[in-house]
Amino acid sequence: MDEQLNRLDSHPDALRIRSKKLEGGVATLIVDGSGMRNDERKAMETRLREAAGTIPGVSEVRIAMTAARKGAAPMIAIGSGKGGVGKSTITANLAVALARMGKKVGLIDADIYGPSQPTLLGAPQRPEAKDKQLIPVDTAFGVKLLSVGQLVPAGQALAWRGPMAAGALAQLTDGDWGDVDLILVDLPPGTGDVQLSLVQKAKPVGAVIVSTPQDLALIDATRAIDLFARTDVPVIGIIENMAGYICPHCGEESDPFGSGGAEASAARLGVPFLGRLPLSASLRKASDAGRPPAAEDGPAGETFVALAKALLDALERNPS
Ligand SMILES: Nc1ncnc2c1ncn2[C@@H]1O[C@H](COP(=O)(O)OP(=O)(O)OP(=O)(O)O)[C@@H](O)[C@H]1O
Ligand SMILES: [Mg+2]
Structure with missing residues (x-):
């Protein structure tokens, strides 16, 4: 159930999570990586992967990182x-x-x-x-x-x-x-x-x-x-x-x-x-x-x- 993933709402990177889904043990997170350096994005991905991996019922974590906001205004x-x-x-x-x-x-x-x-x-x-x-x-x-x-x-x-x-x-x-x-x-x-x-x-x-x-x-x-x-x-x-x-x-x-x-x-x-x-x-x-x-x-x-x-x-x- 998706509610399991609500535990991530208190994660320090929670504001960056655009959507989350849990299906057949696979947690899929769409995460906004806009405005971040590559290394920051990687570090955030690692943190979220670890946090999601410890949630009961999650056997695999997939993270999709969106890059810069499309057409973002200067x-x-x-x-x-x-x-x-x-x-x-x-x-x-x-x-x-x-x-x-x-x-x-x-x-x-x-x-x-x-x-x-x-x-x-x-x-x-x-x-x-x-x-x-x-x-x-x-x-x-x-x-x-x-x-x-x-x-x-x-x-x-x-x-x-x-x-x-x-x-x-x-x-x-x-x-x-x-x-x-x-x-x-x-x-x-x-x-x-x-x-x-x-x-x-x-x-x-x-x-x-x-x-x-x-x-x-x-x-x-x-x-x-x-x-x-x-x-x-x-x-x-x-x-x-x-x-x-x-x-x-x-x-x-x-x-x-x-x-x-x-x-x-x-x-x-x-x-x-x-x-x-x-x-x-x-x-x-x-x-x-x-x-x-x-x-x-x-x-x-x-x-x-x-x-x-x-x-x-x-x-x-x-x-x-
Ligand atoms: N050219 C001006 N003539 C008269 N009053 C002005 C002028 N510019 C700003 N003020 C007034 O000065 C005060 C401070 O202005 P403002 O709040 O825009 O400054 P600020 O630099 O944003 O301040 P803060 O550092 O507190 O954010 C306000 O009361 C504003 O109405
Ligand atoms: Mg001001």
Whole structure:
């Protein structure tokens, strides 16, 4: 009986098992090996073979490993060295701008400990699942979204340890993304082990770094670039955020955090500069209310469309 094989549900590799069958003592497992190195795949196969072999009634184990997901859309990770620089805001709005340009866009909120995309895109509802695969939530802006924030109440994921966090991320990346053209991945802040393993698991084709213009933030951005270099992910561009402030009352422009620092750093590091976004109170208000400015006409919308175009251009120049 197949129920015997349900013992595998608590196996560390359980999320990778796509189907299992027991017939005449032969256990047949279909296992998703996408995004894994060959040696990792072999090691997983050995673990599952051993685990299934010890189940009563199983005399033979057959494992079919599926390779890369068919037609898997390229993922682009959005990262930063430090927190609060506007990664999530920019990721949400880039996704919306790309959708307005006719792209089919997915967004994975990989900030497992502080998911903000359900708020930014006004899509807190729980995704449905089919055959253990999550179906991304259609937001009102033509972007499909999966976030841990849709799966657990705020704050709950904070206690997760490494393996649980990795398992949660795998559920998001292995969601039923359908025929999206590309997927943006909003990373948590920082360059620690969590980010390293997230990047290794998600296997993005490229990364975008968000930085504010001041020197300290740029040192952190350099760290983020290092992180991607260590994981063989090409950095396809830098975006400068909170560059310049236009006073809503008198129209005077000022530079609370300086301006142009990220562009200069990009040039020094040989990384494309994709553009800058000014500090704007209306952008923050609209973001908090789940109304991404990229969905509307106006200066902010135009800025995000320009950034999205620069991103697509940079991606084309950086084929992988
Ligand atoms: N250009 C901007 N003008 C005004 N406010 C901004 C701008 N960019 C981001 N913000 C605001 O700054 C705060 C932090 O932005 P956001 O959450 O996008 O940053 P983050 O880098 O994703 O942060 P975390 O590291 O916590 O994930 C938010 O309140 C957001 O609305
Ligand atoms: Mg964020």
